Amino acid sequence: MWASINELKERIHADSSEEIVAQYLDRISKSKLNAFIYTVGESALSRAKEIDTNDIDGPLAGIPVAIKDNISTYGIQTTCASNILKSYIPPYDAHVIERLKEAGAIIIGKTNMDEFAMGSSTETSFYGATKNPWNMDRVPGGSSGGSAAAVAGGEALLALGSDTGGSVRCPALFCGVVGLKPTYGVISRYGLIAYANSLEQIGPLATSVRDVASLFDVVAGYDPRDSTSVDKEVNYSSALMNDVRGLKIGVPEEYFEEGTDEKVEKAVRDAIHTLEDLGANWKKVAMPHTKYALSAYYIIAMSEASSNLARFDGMRYGLRTEDKDWHTTFSQVRAAGFGDEVKRRILLGTYALSAGYHDKYYLKALKVRTLIKQDFERAFKEVDVLITPTMPYPAFKLGEKIDDPLSLYLADVDTVPINLAGVPSISVPCGFSDGLPIGMQIIGKHFDEAAILRTAHTFEENTNFHCKRPEGY
Amino acid sequence: MITSKDLEHIGWLARLELSEEEKEEYAPKLNPVLDYFSDLDEVDTEGVEPTYHVLALSNVFREDEVNTKCPLDQDEALSNAPNSQDGFFKAPRMM
Numbered sequence: 001m002w003a004s005i006n007e008l009k010e011r012i013h014a015d016s017s018e019e020i021v022a023q024y025l026d027r028i029s030k031s032k033l034n035a036f037i038y039t040v041g042e043s044a045l046s047r048a049k050e051i052d053t054n055d056i057d058g059p060l061a062g063i064p065v066a067i068k069d070n071i072s073t074y075g076i077q078t079t080c081a082s083n084i085l086k087s088y089i090p091p092y093d094a095h096v097i098e099r100l101k102e103a104g105a106i107i108i109g110k111t112n113m114d115e116f117a118m119g120s121s122t123e124t125s126f127y128g129a130t131k132n133p134w135n136m137d138r139v140p141g142g143s144s145g146g147s148a149a150a151v152a153g154g155e156a157l158l159a160l161g162s163d164t165g166g167s168v169r170c171p172a173l174f175c176g177v178v179g180l181k182p183t184y185g186v187i188s189r190y191g192l193i194a195y196a197n198s199l200e201q202i203g204p205l206a207t208s209v210r211d212v213a214s215l216f217d218v219v220a221g222y223d224p225r226d227s228t229s230v231d232k233e234v235n236y237s238s239a240l241m242n243d244v245r246g247l248k249i250g251v252p253e254e255y256f257e258e259g260t261d262e263k264v265e266k267a268v269r270d271a272i273h274t275l276e277d278l279g280a281n282w283k284k285v286a287m288p289h290t291k292y293a294l295s296a297y298y299i300i301a302m303s304e305a306s307s308n309l310a311r312f313d314g315m316r317y318g319l320r321t322e323d324k325d326w327h328t329t330f331s332q333v334r335a336a337g338f339g340d341e342v343k344r345r346i347l348l349g350t351y352a353l354s355a356g357y358h359d360k361y362y363l364k365a366l367k368v369r370t371l372i373k374q375d376f377e378r379a380f381k382e383v384d385v386l387i388t389p390t391m392p393y394p395a396f397k398l399g400e401k402i403d404d405p406l407s408l409y410l411a412d413v414d415t416v417p418i419n420l421a422g423v424p425s426i427s428v429p430c431g432f433s434d435g436l437p438i439g440m441q442i443i444g445k446h447f448d449e450a451a452i453l454r455t456a457h458t459f460e461e462n463t464n465f466h467c468k469r470p471e472g473y
Numbered sequence: 474m475i476t477s478k479d480l481e482h483i484g485w486l487a488r489l490e491l492s493e494e495e496k497e498e499y500a501p502k503l504n505p506v507l508d509y510f511s512d513l514d515e516v517d518t519e520g521v522e523p524t525y526h527v528l529a530l531s532n533v534f535r536e537d538e539v540n541t542k543c544p545l546d547q548d549e550a551l552s553n554a555p556n557s558q559d560g561f562f563k564a565p566r567m568m
Binding site for chain 1: 475479480483484485486487488489490491492495499502503505506507509510512513514516518521522523524525526527528530532533535544545549550552553554555556562564565566567568
């Protein structure tokens with residue numbers, strides 16, 4: 001079922017979108033991956049039929065797309081993989097969903113995720129863990145694990161995820177596909193259910209850089225309903241040159257330090273040498289505040305989460321328990337609706353913002369964020385892109401880290417600095433370790449998605465890591 | 474160090490009722506995280522401004538006119554409410 005957008009479009013022309021969508025739905029119904037929380041077979045098929053009958057054109061006409069379950073879809077349940085939103089049916093579409101519909105895409109279902117996007121393994125979902133198509137005993141990464149597993153497992157051609165601290169790039173790497181976290185503000189967050197709004201962006205996932213760029217072209221763009229949306233129209237597909245001659249690559253050694261798997265380090269350094277052979281230059285750059293990024297990130301993310309998730313009180317939507325007095329009802333709705341990891345993050349975030357601790361934790365983290373942002377600004381005075389591992393190791397085992405929150409947080413060490421700085425970053429496959437994909441992360445300046453797409457595309461055109469499929473897919 | 478007594482207070486601030494088991498279970502999981510966060514103490518942030526947002530934000534203004542494209546009418550706005558009456562969300566009693 002692995003195909004490119006262009007290949008699938010040819011098949012749609014030869015056959016029909018209805019037939020193709022039916023094939024994907026059939027595959028999902030027989031799957032053991034648990035990538036989807038919910039599929040919308042009937043409406044997907046009738047929309048596909050409409051596209052066939054009326055010969056509707058569009059950049060994604062008739063193409064099946066999977067949507068992470070924290071992105072609002074009109075009339076389709078949107079749960080954030082949480083019990084508290086189990087019955088929630090949004091009365092409006094997110095901006096990205098409006099864009100997809102205009103482009104002719106067929107939404108086939110909502111994908112599994114860590115509850116409220118809080119995790120790196122998709123194990124905290126109320127609907128059970130998603131499995132990695134490369135190895136059913138391994139996690140698919142998270143928090144957009146369902147989206148990545150669906151693409152890698154041939155259950156959707158394209159998918160949208162969201163990335164607060166690595167949640168598109170981590171599962172893309174663990175599942176051997178491509179995932180992009182755009183510059184903060186490039187994709188509207190209207191309709192994305194917030195976890196940590198100063199950090200997160202919606203991001204595209206696909207099996208190739210070209211298809212990621214095509215999906216990105218459709219969903220990016222200005223939207224006045226998101227006050228952080230940036231008014232900049234760009235054609236990302238046109239950035240896909242197979243040419244890195246003269247490109248300046250920076251390699252921050254801080255991202256290769258202790259804890260990085262040897263095979264991961266070798267694969268990423270080999271990839272940098274491949275780009276060098278193709279005409280790029282590389283040099284070491286210093287990013288001295290990298291080691292503080294993880295603490296700063298988690299303090300900020302949890303603080304924002306404790307505030308954002310205050311809206312879930314059972315009054316306007318979601319789970320409601322038996323009415324008692326005001327405060328008791330709220331406390332009991334939230335106790336019954338949220339899972340352990342969400343509760344822990346709300347508690348730590350509340351603590352970090354509470355009287356006596358605000359300056360020590362929250363304000364300090366925001367100042368460290370400034371220093372991390374300055375590390376990037378300094379590096380980008382000298383180089384065009386930075387290359388690092390996406391994560392320090394390949395997919396870990398289901399159950400391996402879930403009972404130890406700190407060890408799970410430490411996995412995000414290479415991805416969180418990017419969200420703190422708001423710069424764009426893409427993860428592309430660059431090797432394998434014992435049958436599990438390895439990924440490298442290519443980071444760019446604010447709004448310079450063109451440079452990272454060009455670097456990623458050139459690497460892909462000259463290597464074949466992205467062509468390898470999980471066995472049986 | 475967060476104790477289970479602290480957790481009860483934080484839970485109250487967050488409007489999150491915690492069972493005795495949760496209080497017992499969470500403290501030993503949260504304390505290593507807080508210990509880890511204390512590595513920020515060694516960073517010199519004297520004179521450094523905090524970054525709340527990475528890009529300069531500007532307000533989005535519009536004319537003060539009725540927006541007929543407003544997506545929700547009253548029925549739609551109430552469509553997910555677990556409890557509503559006469560076109561209002563119904564909340565529990567205050568006391």
